[in-house]
Amino acid sequence: MIDVHDLTKRYRRTLAVDGVGFRCTPGTITGFLGPNGAGKSTTLRMLVGLTPPTSGSATVGGRRYRDLPNPGRTIGVMLDASAQHAGRTGRETLRLAASVLGVPAARADAMLERVGLGAAAAQRVGAYSLGMRQRLGIAQALLGDPSVLVLDEPANGLDPEGIRWMRGLLQEFAAGGGTVLLSSHLLSEVEATVDRLVAIRGGRVVAQGALTELLAGSGVVVRGLDPAGLRAALLSAGLTPTSRPDGALHVDADAAAVGRAAAASGQVLLELRDTERGLENWFFARTTHPSQENAA
Known part of the structure; x- marks a missing residue:
C-alpha cells in the first residue's frame, strides 16, 4: 500500500x-x-x-x-x-x-x-x-x-x-x-x-x-472557423474547453451541448466529434498547460 x-x-x-x-x-x-x-x-x-x-x-x-x-x-x-x-x-x-x-x-x-x-x-x-x-x-x-x-x-x-x-x-x-x-x-x-x-x-x-472509468467519458473535439470566438462562446455557456496539440478544442460535454453553445453565438464549426477514447487524447486534454490554452 x-x-x-x-x-x-x-x-x-x-x-x-x-x-x-x-x-x-x-x-x-x-x-x-x-x-x-x-x-x-x-x-x-x-x-x-x-x-x-x-x-x-x-x-x-x-x-x-x-x-x-x-x-x-x-x-x-x-x-x-x-x-x-x-x-x-x-x-x-x-x-x-x-x-x-x-x-x-x-x-x-x-x-x-x-x-x-x-x-x-x-x-x-x-x-x-x-x-x-x-x-x-x-x-x-x-x-x-x-x-x-x-x-x-x-x-x-x-x-x-x-x-x-x-x-x-x-x-x-x-x-x-x-x-x-x-x-x-x-x-x-x-x-x-x-x-x-x-x-x-x-x-x-x-x-x-x-x-476504464477515466477513459469512459472523454467528451468531444470541436474546431471552429474563429477559434477565439468559439472558445469564448463555450466559456459563456459554462463549458470548459482545453487546447489540443492539433489546434482543436476538447470539451468534457456531449456534442449537443457544444453545438448549441456554438449556434447561440453564431460560430461556424468545422469539426465536432466524439473524442477518441485513448489515453493519449485523455492525457493531453488534462495536462495541457493553461498558458498553452490561452495562446490558442
Whole structure:
C-alpha cells in the first residue's frame, strides 16, 4: 500500500509539488503521468526518502521510507537505471545489493535469470545497453522480494520484446498481491499495462481513478472557423474547453451541448466529434498547460 497525503515540496520561490495526494492499493498497477516538469520525479523521490518534503506525508505500508527497518525488503525502487557502477559486472552488482539487503547471494543469480540477463551476468555494466541496464535495475528492485515497486520510466530503452516482457512481469507481480507505481511517457504502453491513473500538472493532481472509468467519458473535439470566438462562446455557456496539440478544442460535454453553445453565438464549426477514447487524447486534454490554452 502506498499512501501519499497532501505532499508538498518548495524550493525557495518554486513550488515543485503542491498538495499531491493519492493511494495505490495491493493488486494494482498505477500509472503516474504528467508532462516534463510536472513534479513526478520530485514526488517519487519524496516517497522513497531521497528528497525531504516541505509538508505532507508519503508512506509505504503505513510507514515512512526512512522508518522501514530494511526498505528494500518492502519496496523495490528504480528511479535511474543508469545509476549503476560501470566497472562492476551484473552479477557483482546484484550480489552486493543482496548482501546489503540480507538475502542469499543465490537470489542475485535467480533475478538475473528472471530478467533475461543470465548470459550477460559476467559482463561489466559499462558494456550493457540501455535496455540491459533497465533489466538490471528491475532485477535489483525485485531482489528483496518486496510487496511494492516504484519505477520511473521502466520501459525506457527496451525493445518491443522487452516492453512486452516487462508488462507481463508487472502484471504478474500485481496479480500476486503486489503494488506497482510507475511513471512513463510511453502512453500506449501505460494504457496496456496499468489499471489506475494519477495525472499531475504544475505540481498538482488533475485527475485520478480507474483507467476504464477515466477513459469512459472523454467528451468531444470541436474546431471552429474563429477559434477565439468559439472558445469564448463555450466559456459563456459554462463549458470548459482545453487546447489540443492539433489546434482543436476538447470539451468534457456531449456534442449537443457544444453545438448549441456554438449556434447561440453564431460560430461556424468545422469539426465536432466524439473524442477518441485513448489515453493519449485523455492525457493531453488534462495536462495541457493553461498558458498553452490561452495562446490558442
